[in-house]
Amino acid sequence: MEELFRIAYPVASADYTSAGQASTDIKRRLKQLGVGGDVLRRVAVASYEVELNLVIHSLGGELVLSVFPDAVQLVSTDVGPGIPDLSMAMREGYSTANEEARSLGFGAGMGLPNMKRNADEFDIQSQVGTGTTITMRFKLPT
Amino acid sequence: MKVSDVMSLIDARNLTPDVALDRDVTCGYVCDLLSWVMAHGEEGMAWVTVQTHLNVVAVAALAEMACVILPEGIVMEQESLDKATSEGMCVLSSNLTAYEICGRIAAQGIPAHA
Numbered sequence: 001m002e003e004l005f006r007i008a009y010p011v012a013s014a015d016y017t018s019a020g021q022a023s024t025d026i027k028r029r030l031k032q033l034g035v036g037g038d039v040l041r042r043v044a045v046a047s048y049e050v051e052l053n054l055v056i057h058s059l060g061g062e063l064v065l066s067v068f069p070d071a072v073q074l075v076s077t078d079v080g081p082g083i084p085d086l087s088m089a090m091r092e093g094y095s096t097a098n099e100e101a102r103s104l105g106f107g108a109g110m111g112l113p114n115m116k117r118n119a120d121e122f123d124i125q126s127q128v129g130t131g132t133t134i135t136m137r138f139k140l141p142t
Numbered sequence: 143m144k145v146s147d148v149m150s151l152i153d154a155r156n157l158t159p160d161v162a163l164d165r166d167v168t169c170g171y172v173c174d175l176l177s178w179v180m181a182h183g184e185e186g187m188a189w190v191t192v193q194t195h196l197n198v199v200a201v202a203a204l205a206e207m208a209c210v211i212l213p214e215g216i217v218m219e220q221e222s223l224d225k226a227t228s229e230g231m232c233v234l235s236s237n238l239t240a241y242e243i244c245g246r247i248a249a250q251g252i253p254a255h256a
Contacts, residue, residue: 020200044204105176114181
């Protein structure tokens with residue numbers, strides 16, 4: 001289906017001060033486009049989780065919001081380091097977050113499971129040394 | 143119950159005076175692990191936490207909570223309060239402990255889940 005809207009947000013590694021800015025803007029823009037209710041809330045939660053994952057775990061990356069007539073899509077790509085064991089990373093309670101992230105209250109090992117729970121479609125591809133790509137889709141009510 | 147009712151119930155002061163206190167509080171929660179709160183936060187929630195950094199405001203706003211409550215007289219840094227004000231998120235500070243705050247709110251019939 002035709003893409004109606006697209007915007008990319010660069011996300012810097014370990015930048016905890018700006019963390020959440022992309023998600024806040026995504027929520028604002030979707031509201032302007034008339035997305036609301038349960039879908040808006042689920043996109044907001046998932047975009048924040050994926051943005052924070054880029055800040056905490058990646059060497060830097062990008063979050064892209066696309067809006068289609070029937071769905072909202074979020075794609076997160078990064079330049080590494082990649083996830084060695086995806087099945088462990090998807091497990092609730094498992095985290096490799098560092099001390100700085102944990103001191104701020106992150107690193108409970110809820111990020112990826114929470115994204116999967118909130119998205120209607122969730123896909124994660126990762127290669128150590130190359131990077132990780134997460135694609136999430138949220139169906140819009142017809 | 144409105145945020146203003148919660149404020150008097152727990153003898154709190156409003157750290158974000160420019161934010162209206164008329165949001166409905168429909169449920170309550172206490173937790174300091176932000177990623178845990180992201181997974182369990184709900185719309186209309188009164189969230190008690192000792193965390194005060196910027197990400198607290200982002201989590202509360204994205205989950206469309208009613209207010210953030212800081213226990214034991216904790217004060218939030220100005221940068222976070224400015225962000226809360228711009229997001230329209232009310233931040234209250236009470237001298238009561240998190241336990242006492244939750245006890246008082248729960249006693250008024252506010253449930254864990256809306």
